[in-house]
Amino acid sequence: MTMDLNDIIEYLRTVARSVGAEISSPFFYLQFGLILTAAGIALASSAALRSRIDAGSLANRWPLPLRRLAHVTVESFTTIVFAALVIAARIAMYHSTWPSRSYMLVVAAKLALAWLVIRLMTSVIRNATLVKLVSITAWVIAALSVINQLDPAADALDSVSIVLGGLRLTPLLVIKLGLILIAALWLTNIASNFAESRINQSADLTPSIQVLLVKMIRMGLMVIAIAVALSAVGINLSALAVFSGAVGVGVGIGLQKIVANFISGIILLADKSVKPGDLVTIGDSSGRISAMKTRYISVAAGDGREFLIPNEDLVTQKVTNWTYTDKNTLVKVLFGTNYESDPRRVCQLAIEIASGAPRAIKSKPPGCILTEFGETGMKFSLTFWIADPDGMDNVKSDVMLALWEAFKREGIRVPYPVRELRVRGGALPVDTTVEVSN
Template sequence: MDTDFKDIVDAVQMALRSVGAEVASPWFYLQFGLILAGAAIGLATNAAIRARVDTTSLAMRWPLPMRHFARVMVSSAATAVFAVLMIVSRVVMWHTTWPSRSYLLAVSAKLALAWLAICLVTSVIRNALIVRLVSIAAWLVAALSIIGQLDSAADTLDSVAIEVGGLRLSPLLLIKAGAVLLVAVWLTNIASNFAESRINRASDLTPSIQVLLVKIIRIGLLVVAIAIALSAVGINLSALAVFSGAVGVGIGFGLQKIVANFISGIILLADKSVKPGDLVTIGDNSGRISAMKTRYISVAAGDGREFLIPNEDLVTQKVTNWTYTDKNTLVKIAFATNYDADPRLVCKLAIDTAASHPRATKGKAPNCILTEFAEAGMKFSLTFWIADPDGMDNVKSDVMLALWDAFKRDGIRVPYPVREIRVRGGALPVESVVEVSS
């Protein structure tokens, strides 16, 4: 242990002496000035290019790879110009003086080129957070490799480790595992998106089966990617058995709802009780199912709101599915008329009005019946079918407005409450109101 500590101290002292000798040289300040000048020219060039070039319409007629490369170069113009200037400065000083006197220029050029390559590679990733993490991590690795300190940094990270159930965990191992997992998950996402696009184009599969297949493929590819990634960094999967008990306890105490919603989602997709596009009513929430996720379904209410309902609620609660086996929907309208109207004429007008609506099903004739002789008038019930429950309230409103117009034409009145007050024994006494002021 003392020997390792002494070696580290010696390495630090040697590095400090090397830096001190470099800083004391006048060539250091020349290179530093050239680096600052190159950075300033790069920033100015970048501002000028952004003011004159529209990246959206840039190279629209070029092939996709060339167009993508051109847009990345334009967005990273400052780094590209800086890299070119550093390379030119390095070549000039290489031929005019000793190569060691342009070492900082060479390092700056390599770092700039590495950042350009990283920007080009990460430009295909859509998640901004992942792009930032990958870019910073890759650039740090490139920087350590350029200055020749990658192996020593890796040895330092690997020297600190702990043993957990026969598994040796070190910072280096965790970094490697995280990087490989990130790449594996990214590739898995690409593969699953491709499979989803192919499945969604299959017209012989129902929407629920499509969603179920997509979920199974995503979960399967994710499990395989994690297993391959852990094996690639040297982690024995059997050593992870020590964590299975903790995971089981976590599921039993804190994750039971998540697991219940996940299993309920699989059940819903398998039994086809609900599927994307169905019009459902769950409690006080009604709308059309827009998406089925692992934990919940999304129900679009049609007014801009979306209800996120846990899958478990759909399994354990009453759900009204308006389009489960048949999209044909019966519309019911209750109305009343006064006793001066002919009930047979009222029923005929109501049937004709409902049948004339463009969304009324032609194969099923509307029906109107007299339901009650009430105190205020006669009550009727009009029923007719429409082919789709979507917009049922609008259809009902249209028929009621048309029925109102028909009643006006035929002199049929809608009853309204009438109250008659009879006073016996003369006029009512009027009491005077005295206002008392304090």
């Protein structure tokens, strides 16, 4: 370990002496001035181009690959102009003096061309953060390769290590693993999105089976990508056995709910008790299932709110699924009348009103029954069927408003409580009964 550290210090000293010798040369400042001039001209040219061309509407009618290429070209116009000017300056100095006196121009031109190629290659990636990460990492590697420092930098990163069990971890190994893992997961995402689009287009699969297949494919491809990335950097999967105990303890202590929700999600997708599009009531939350995730389901309430309910709650608690086997929903309207009304006429009016409701199913006639002789009047129950539970409260409200109008037209009164007040003594020597309406 001491020898490795001494080698690194000696290498840094050699680099410092080389840089010092380069800076002391007058051609260094000439090349530096040419590079700054090229950068200024490139920035001015790019600003002039962007003021005349709208990158957002550029090549809208072109095919997608050509449209992306045009956008990247406009965005990288500064790099293109800079590379062209530096190459021209390099050619001029090459023919007028020694080739070694234009070395900085060669490096600047190669770095600019490397950045341009990297931007063109990463134009197929849609994630902006991933594009920046991949572009910067690839450009750093290209820069080290251009100045012939890639192997020394790799050796320096590989000289520092930590041994865990049978696994030797180095910064170089971690960087390689990260790069390969990012590439593998990106390819996995493309493959899983393609499979998801094909599965969702299948009319033979129910929505729950589609979600289950998509999750299984994504999970399987992710496991394969991680295994391939580990094997590509030379990590034997058996060397990770030292972490299995820690992972088991973590699952046992802090990840019970996560694992329970994950397993519950698989169960829900397999038994098809709920599926996207179902109208459900879970506790005090009601709405239509808009998405089923690995950890939770999303229930859209219809008023802009979305309830994120853990999958475990759907397995362990009571769930009302209004559309489990049949979307037809029975609507029940409870109302009452006073004892002066004819109960048969009341039931006839209620049935006529329910039959005339726009959303009532005509093949299932409504029914109205007298349920109770209450303290203040008779109580009735009106039932009728609608084809979909969406907006059931609105249907009930319309029917009750129609009942109110019909009762007023027929002279049928809705009962109200009667209170008897008895005043003894004083100015009122006799008992007095007063009707009080609430």
